Amino acid sequence: MRTLRASLLQHDIALLRVIGEQWGVDLTGLSLREAAERLDQSILQADLPAEVEDLTPGEQTALDALLTAGGRMLADPFLRQYGPIRPFGPSRLMREHPWADPASPAEGLWYRGLLFRAFEQTDLGGQ
Numbered sequence: 001m002r003t004l005r006a007s008l009l010q011h012d013i014a015l016l017r018v019i020g021e022q023w024g025v026d027l028t029g030l031s032l033r034e035a036a037e038r039l040d041q042s043i044l045q046a047d048l049p050a051e052v053e054d055l056t057p058g059e060q061t062a063l064d065a066l067l068t069a070g071g072r073m074l075a076d077p078f079l080r081q082y083g084p085i086r087p088f089g090p091s092r093l094m095r096e097h098p099w100a101d102p103a104s105p106a107e108g109l110w111y112r113g114l115l116f117r118a119f120e121q122t123d124l125g126g127q
Contacts, residue, residue, distance in 0.1 A: 004043060007116035008036035014090035018099050019113035043113060055112075058082070058105035063114060074124075075117060082106040085115075 008016060009032065016035040020027040025042045027035040052060060062082040066073055079085065083104020088096065099111035109115035 002116070002118050003040075004113075005036050005040040007118070008039055008113065009033070010116070010118075012090050014093050018093065018111055022099065022112045039113065051112075056105065056108060059108040059112075062105040062109055066109075066115070072118075079106055085110045 008019075013027070013030075013032050013035060016032065016039060017027045020035065020039055020042075023039065023042050023046065025039060027038060030038065052063065055063065062078075065081070066078070083106050085107045086098060086103055088098060098107065102108035102111060106115060
């Protein structure tokens, strides 16, 4: 399973700044690597039960399902059940602020850095 830091490094700095904002971490002026390291430390040291209480009921349900599955689920079934994550490039992300009104529980978790995508080989092939 991928580490949080490795997952964070797969994204651009704009998304990391959004995630940092959700955790109260200012990443202004940091490189991608520095931002990922600071976010990794902050999230892993956070009071996670208190953070989970701040999630919407739908986000809590989606996170519970993910944790029950051992932290990994196939994207298609998860997104069918908990909604889409709209694709945003850095400019559109900063212009439209989708984290302020997420389209789905999955998107809410995405902008909090509690949900990531990864490619793995499974019994069904590459997923």
